[in-house]
Amino acid sequence: MSSSLLPYFLMIPAGLGFLIPLLGRSRIRPADTLAALGTGLLLALSLFTLGKTGKHLVGGWPQPIGITLALDPLSSLMLTLIAGLGLCASIFSIRALDRHTGRSHYYSLFLLMIAGMNGVALTRDLFNLYVFLELASISSYALVAFSAEAEDLEAGFKYAILSGLGSIFILLGIAVVYLCYGTVNLPQLAERLALAPAGELINFSLILLLAGFCIKAGLIPFHFWLPDAHPAAPAPVSAMLSGILIKALGLYALARLLFNVYDLSPGLGRLLLGLGALSMIGGVLLAIGQNDFKRMLAYHSISQIGYIALAFGLGTPLGIMAGIYHLVNHAAFKSLLFLSAGAVEYRTGTRDLNELGGLRARMPVTSAASLVGSLSIAGVPPLNGFFSKLLIIFACVQAGRQGLAAAAVIVSILTLASFMKVQRAAFFGPLKDKWTGLKEVPFSMQLSLFLLMAACLALSLLVLPGLREQFLNSAQAVLSAGIMPAGGSR
Amino acid sequence: MKEGMSLIVKTVARWVVGFIFLYGIYITAEGHLGPGGGFSGGIILACSYILILIAYGRRFASRNLDWRIARIMAGVAALSFLALAMLGMIFETGGNAHFFDNLIRKNLPGTAFHLFSGGNIPLLNLALAILVLASVFTAFVLLAAVRFWETRGKKFFSSLEDGP
Numbered sequence: 001m002s003s004s005l006l007p008y009f010l011m012i013p014a015g016l017g018f019l020i021p022l023l024g025r026s027r028i029r030p031a032d033t034l035a036a037l038g039t040g041l042l043l044a045l046s047l048f049t050l051g052k053t054g055k056h057l058v059g060g061w062p063q064p065i066g067i068t069l070a071l072d073p074l075s076s077l078m079l080t081l082i083a084g085l086g087l088c089a090s091i092f093s094i095r096a097l098d099r100h101t102g103r104s105h106y107y108s109l110f111l112l113m114i115a116g117m118n119g120v121a122l123t124r125d126l127f128n129l130y131v132f133l134e135l136a137s138i139s140s141y142a143l144v145a146f147s148a149e150a151e152d153l154e155a156g157f158k159y160a161i162l163s164g165l166g167s168i169f170i171l172l173g174i175a176v177v178y179l180c181y182g183t184v185n186l187p188q189l190a191e192r193l194a195l196a197p198a199g200e201l202i203n204f205s206l207i208l209l210l211a212g213f214c215i216k217a218g219l220i221p222f223h224f225w226l227p228d229a230h231p232a233a234p235a236p237v238s239a240m241l242s243g244i245l246i247k248a249l250g251l252y253a254l255a256r257l258l259f260n261v262y263d264l265s266p267g268l269g270r271l272l273l274g275l276g277a278l279s280m281i282g283g284v285l286l287a288i289g290q291n292d293f294k295r296m297l298a299y300h301s302i303s304q305i306g307y308i309a310l311a312f313g314l315g316t317p318l319g320i321m322a323g324i325y326h327l328v329n330h331a332a333f334k335s336l337l338f339l340s341a342g343a344v345e346y347r348t349g350t351r352d353l354n355e356l357g358g359l360r361a362r363m364p365v366t367s368a369a370s371l372v373g374s375l376s377i378a379g380v381p382p383l384n385g386f387f388s389k390l391l392i393i394f395a396c397v398q399a400g401r402q403g404l405a406a407a408a409v410i411v412s413i414l415t416l417a418s419f420m421k422v423q424r425a426a427f428f429g430p431l432k433d434k435w436t437g438l439k440e441v442p443f444s445m446q447l448s449l450f451l452l453m454a455a456c457l458a459l460s461l462l463v464l465p466g467l468r469e470q471f472l473n474s475a476q477a478v479l480s481a482g483i484m485p486a487g488g489s490r
Numbered sequence: 491m492k493e494g495m496s497l498i499v500k501t502v503a504r505w506v507v508g509f510i511f512l513y514g515i516y517i518t519a520e521g522h523l524g525p526g527g528g529f530s531g532g533i534i535l536a537c538s539y540i541l542i543l544i545a546y547g548r549r550f551a552s553r554n555l556d557w558r559i560a561r562i563m564a565g566v567a568a569l570s571f572l573a574l575a576m577l578g579m580i581f582e583t584g585g586n587a588h589f590f591d592n593l594i595r596k597n598l599p600g601t602a603f604h605l606f607s608g609g610n611i612p613l614l615n616l617a618l619a620i621l622v623l624a625s626v627f628t629a630f631v632l633l634a635a636v637r638f639w640e641t642r643g644k645k646f647f648s649s650l651e652d653g654p
Contacts, residue, residue, distance in 0.1 A: 004587050006589075007576075007579060007589035010589075011572060011575075011579075011589075013578060014572060015569065018565050018568040018569050018572070019565070019569060022562060022565040022566070022569075023562070025623055055591065056588070057588060058589050058590050059578075059587065059588055059589070059590040059591060059592065060578075060586075060588040060591055060592075069589075158553050321597070
């Protein structure tokens with residue numbers, strides 16, 4: 001029975017998060033071991049629940065009164081992504097933190113961030129969603145500033161202020177919703193919204209929620225925190241931030257509310273389309289000129305998030321499916337790219353692309369990882385990015401928006417150009433003299449790079465008919481089904 | 491004593507701090523029957539320690555409650571909160587197993603609106619109060635340490651680190 005398993009998605013990371021700082025130092029390094037074991041256990045649990053449905057009543061209270069945790073194919077997909085990336089990032093962290101102090105605090109925050117994201121994916125209560133969102137956000141502020149250099153603290157502070165502003169918008173939006181409809185239970189709210197006439201207050205709440213979640217997602221008019229926060233964070237944290245945090249807290253929560261509660265109207269869809277197209281184009285244009293490896297990746301995150309928002313905004317079944325597929329793929333290849341950038345920084349101590357060069361000869365695994373990630377994000381055929389981008393372009397054409405389809409193609413070409421520049425500057429070309437003594441990164445880092453490379457190749461199989469129906473179409477059906485039924489299994 | 495604020499502040503703080511602490515305990519204990527609860531009670535409890543810290547200085551305050559002990563208190567309180575929430579998951583089976591299940595109230599119902607009628611809610615409140623007390627106090631101590639960065643802060647922060 002999968003429904004009694006749901007609280008473990010919160011208990012395991014939260015319990016370990018509080019336990020780890022209490023443990024002392026020892027030779028078996030309890031913090032690293034427990035974090036890797038905990039995320040591994042979460043991954044096993046989430047793979048077991050993948051595609052299942054279930055409902056857990058917290059405290060045994062019936063649906064509209066208590067908090068409900070509910071599993072459906074979409075949330076189980078998110079849980080799997082969170083746990084998978086969490087495992088790769090925590091394996092990578094074992095050596096990536098060599099130069100940092102306060103290892104147990106790092107893992108504590110890391111696991112609490114995972115607990116928060118799991119909560120956002122599972123909860124069916126609007127206020128509870130806010131609580132988990134804040135748990136994940138506040139942990140991530142501290143993680144961004146973890147290196148505690150001046151620029152990291154500045155980026156962390158900027159992120160805390162802007163993302164805190166987003167949280168305040170969301171809280172105010174929830175307050176207005178509660179004022180109007182007297183409930184924060186999502187299925188009940190959806191029911192009351194469908195019956196009630198459209199009013200100005202409810203539009204006001206919608207605007208507040210939209211602004212708040214767009215800040216969390218980093219869509220373009222709200223993106224200012226993102227290009228600072230991602231480079232400043234330690235590499236595994238930026239992989240988590242870009243790979244899953246901006247999606248779980250931003251796009252997933254937004255899509256859940258817009259599709260399943262507010263019953264996406266054509267006007268809202270157009271708004272999402274506009275924001276998506278703006279981010280998609282703007283992100284890549286800002287990325288091209290960057291020389292900082294991780295900062296460039298951060299701008300590409302904005303661009304790829306734009307693709308997903310665009311696909312969701314189309315509102316057609318194919319569009320939503322393509323959006324979910326691209327969300328999954330982006331989690332794999334962007335975290336691979338961030339981890340390989342982190343591996344380069346670990347050995348060379350720099351992120352400046354102009355200073356690097358010819359690293360392929362000295363760091364073959366890192367170079368291969370970055371190549372796979374680059375080709376995947378640029379949409380080169382056998383890799384996963386190609387298929388999801390192709391589906392997004394098909395969905396645009398099918399919905400009669402040829403202009404957007406053309407824009408998506410052009411952005412894809414610009415992405416390819418930008419990543420070819422990275423490959424040429426950092427990994428190919430002649431080896432610079434100062435890098436001749438360079439060694440490959442330690443085994444644990446290579447292991448997580450290998451895992452993500454395998455994921456990038458394997459995820460392209462999701463496009464095959466049997467797998468597509470089982471994982472992607474079922475998740476898409478959750479969003480296209482419209483408002484969630486109050487008494488049903490979700 | 492050179493540290494801390496003037497004699498007036500110290501005297502008044504000495505008089506009121508006990509009452510503030512008692513009020514925090516009252517708010518925490520009241521939580522399952524009326525307005526109150528672990529969070530607000532814990533904040534008030536933390537305020538009493540923060541008052542001592544402001545009035546008497548850091549050295550005197552850390553003799554009352556060392557931040558290292560406070561850190562362990564926070565962790566233990568959080569874990570016991572989680573353990574209480576897990577009771578229902580462990581001791582019940584099948585459809586009855588719920589997260590945050592009030593198992594104690596099921597077995598010892600008591601009379602509603604009387605003492606001992608809340609089941610595990612007073613215990614959850616107690617754990618939460620200790621957690622909030624310890625973590626708010628630790629956060630305040632750490633913020634206060636930043637002011638002494640140049641003199642004693644560097645040594646203080648290096649004692650925080652748990653090594654490579």
